[in-house]
Amino acid sequence: MIKRICAPAGIALCLVLSIMGGNATAKGYENEKTVSDIQEIVENMTIDEKVGQMLMPDFRNWQKQGETKATGFIEMNSEVASIIKKYHLGGVILFAENVVDTEQTVRLTDGLQMASPDLPLFITIDQEGGIVTRLQTGTNLPGNMALGAARKESYAYQSGEIIGKELSALGINVNFGPSVDVNNNPGNPVIGVRSFSSDPELVSKLGIQMIKGLQNQNMIATTKHFPGHGDTAVDSHYGLPLVSHDKERLRSIELLPFQRAIDAGVDMMMTAHVQFPAFDDTTYISKKDGQEIMVPATLSQKVITGLLREEMGFDGVVVTDALNMKAIADNFGQEEAVVLALKSGVDIALMPAQVNSLQMEKNITSVFNAVKAAVASGEIPLNQVNHSVTRILELKVKRGILNPEDTPIDKKIETALQVVGNEDHLKKERKMAEDAITLLKNEHKTLPFKPKKNDKVLILAPFDDQVESMSRSISELAEKKKIKKVQITGMSFSGKSFTDQVARLIDESDFVITGSYIVKNDPAVNDGVIDDSIQDSSKWATAFPRAVMNHAKKKDKEFVLMSLRNPYDVANFEEAKAVLAVYGFKGYSNGRYRQPNIPAGISTIFGESRPKGTLPVDIPSVTKPSESLYNYGYGLDIKSGRPIKK
Template sequence: MLDIRYFCDDVPAGKRCTSPVTELPADLASMIADTDVGGIVLFANNLVSTKQMVKLNHDIQQASLSAGHDPLFIAVDQEGGRVVRIPHHLGTSFSGNMAIGATAKNSGTQFALQSGEIIAKELLSVGFNVNFAPTVDVNVNPLNPVINVRSFGEDADQVAKLGLAQMNAMQQQGIISSLKHFPGHGDTSVDSHTGLPRVDHDRSTINNTDLKPFKYAIDNSNPGMIMTAHIQYPQLDNSEFIAKDGSKTILPATMSRKILTDLLRTEMGFKGVIVTDALNMAGIAHYFDPTAAVIQTFKAGSDIALMPMPIRSPADIPRIKQLINDVAIAVQQGEISLDELTQSVERLKTLKQQYALNKRVIDNVEEATQIASKVLGAPQHKKIEQKLANHAVVDIANNGVYPIKDSVKKLHLLMPDQTKCMAMTFALKNRHSAFNISCTSLAGKNTDLTKAQQQIKQADLVISADITPQQSMAEMGGMDDIAQWRDRLDKTQQINTLLALMKFAKQQNKASIFISLRTPYNVPQFAPYSDAVLATFAHNTAKHEYVDDYGRLITEFSGPMFNAVADILTGRLEAKGSLPVSIEQ
């Protein structure tokens, strides 16, 4: 299963192709037809407009069908919250799993069910049939750089129930769901995009925490797919292998027969399709060349090798054909069991038949676009998205600072970037037009501290916010983003600047509110300088542009969580959420 995120007719030596595929090039259509590849996964770069998404997915399927092949799996990572690929201004993004976890005490599985149903309807409308979601990792590590708010929380039972509800909702609509990341990515401090994480839990903890959501889904439903994790689990398999650089290390789960076949299939009874996480991630690619990775994961028990090598130019197409040929030789030579490969093919065919993929192929692009335009971001979908945000916000502390008193006129915001400045300002002004609001963006390397301090002095209330941890490659898309990921803003510098300004506000005896916009694990760092603390778990925004009565182009940013926070701060709503993870108080 390949990604076609970027493709260029010619890539000069030493350069990277960064031209997104928004229309299917003839070379890629021929590759699909020639290879009978099993599926395609698309990323945010591939998805621009409703008609464009519909046509791209239509053309991808036609490339396979016109050559006499089965319909393809066409997949996407539309988890909601931190990881979404459909443009925010088109689809319904939701606030993500940890926000859903924050609503569970009062609302049970309501929002897991509703979000799963809506996400599935919107994906189906533009031609997708697989969603690499939900994430059912149990986030027990506050330093987890890649999962955190993508998890429903730290309680395995709650994660299991919410994960099953969301998965069932997706699959009942006709989208194949892929639970991830087996056997669990919740207690890692390393991102498998950049390294090979290791989990040293004992077997009892593995059973009662990491495996529980997967086991619960298998025992109570029929997951279409389960995605592997590039993680070492010595208590499940301590077998070692020789990496391509000659070093010796423990097999990651993706490459472990003990984990994928003996544990997942035999012991846990999973009958569906096993798909690997992207094989081009450093957790695999650092140790295996592409052909060796595919052969090893098939021997371990995987059914789908996801993104084993990049296809970025016509020169890469012979390489993927050679990889397929090399795997075929491995079968002929007995390195891969023909019987097991045949069983794998049957599982794939059964899944495609079970979800009637042949009946879900888009025939008429114009008609499908009209339907999709009514489904994507439908008013009733947006209403539920806002309702989730309203129910998720957690009141961690409030020393009488909100609801904001009538005497408060001037507000100064300390926000992670200009977009958040605009979204928070827009939401507050919409609720109280008399507010005089200024904002300091902390995204730049040279924040004007003198100006910020002057504005704090003049303010009646200071509202600060932080997004921790930083954006991961899973959010950006994948390994194509590693250069941009490495060039991210220095988070330590941003935090130090924010803390310095919050301390200054406290010295000036200014009333202050702190908002955790991602994981609440950062709260203890900022709480000593705050009179009130809120946790939102999300900061999704959408961009809106219009021309005002004076002919000026106006750009605005808004988002459900900013609306919810503004309603809470102005007394229109009560914060109803409960923390789904533990933080130091």
């Protein structure tokens, strides 16, 4: 349980909180007295306290003194508490390693807050829904592109509402989502199904509804990755992407959802480690190789202050994407990256230094001192620091973080156990996922499959958890007497070549379900013909399912191709008679379905649910890249076989 303690440096704050009483709610700080009180707090803070509010490290793993290696930080300890107190940290970010079950997470967040009694922490997490989820006991949801396929704004709101309820119950107060990147590059290796669509209008509508769902649960919502990571071919975790479009194009496509989110009152904005020369072509000599590079948006004053603050009118909190990502870390170095980011106008430097033991505390010390030195020299103006800290504290007041309810820990745990991953949330999750399934081909009414008793169903998917998800989903349909009881054989094929053994499995089966998982289409193409390369295991992602498809066709087997991740990969399987997209690849592991998408696909394949999704993106042809194989808005009705109209 958090107990408010008035240390000397915190007396002004505690006085303000007592004045505000119960008024620090979601509607909170509009009255002038509260704003002036925050200004008074900032004026009385030391430079150390101000700098600390602007730093947000992770404690993803921790190695205690006397232990041999770092393991997931799941239980609060005095070592982490000492770092939070010493550097006056304003927040921390949690990862899957930190949130292994509901009760443990509540105890951890409670312990983190007790380490910062005067200025409670932003406790943040990336719970986007879909393929980017951290909670290991929460509701995963089908993800943004699935919501784009379903085309229902109410589903986007529900997703935000569910995420907001679950995170709040766990003691987490900031969600780093939604992503409002416009995914108009089919080769994008990092966004893909994390985006709602390639249409900025649809992205805007769904993004705003998810923001409202989150914020109506008093959860801080964060749009990312400003000014747009959708049209990139490089993953900024590993390199420095470039978006070379002109200002007019960027304003009409990439920037539109961010502007709409700002107009709708989004709380926070996360930057992108992407170069945007149309807005800033300032160069920098890379520390990695001495080459001249352009400064990415995260470190650009022209982008953060000029574009986001002054032109677009955002006065909320700006946080960087993780500064330990290679796009930043390799080229700029730890200390300089943090200084440049804060100098550009961001308010919070996320993951500014790796600290997973007391021995590594020197990393945060070095960054902390570098920022203080930059403030002392005027490189980062003190007035700018004061503005950032004011924005941070105002947001903490607005969302009730500075005046938390005094709830006993046992009551918090009881509430969280009732909220996180509850049946109502799971029911809504299933409905969203089923309505998102997009049927792209169904020649000769291949679907739905109608197996007879003891027919043999062969499942081939890239990874074991996907095979398990499909197998369990089929077995559950049989147990509920939705289909006849069938014999199921499953095999994962990641890294494998098509062999005679696989051919025999197909020969012995009545129905074949194959999953495809291709992050970026890159088949061997020769004179416009896809080369199956079936003996080349390095091409397994494309070659193996194509070989299965061709052999099943040759043997006249009932075959369906299920696109598990980016729907663009269906272009590699033009010859398939039945194809559907589910927009999510996570399967069944650790005793639970980690996404509802695969079970929803199985439900469609066997006729238990009717697919209603239409494509939220164009799918270009692989053999003729200038042509579209399936257009935005395309999807078939399984009964009539005609395109769905929305």
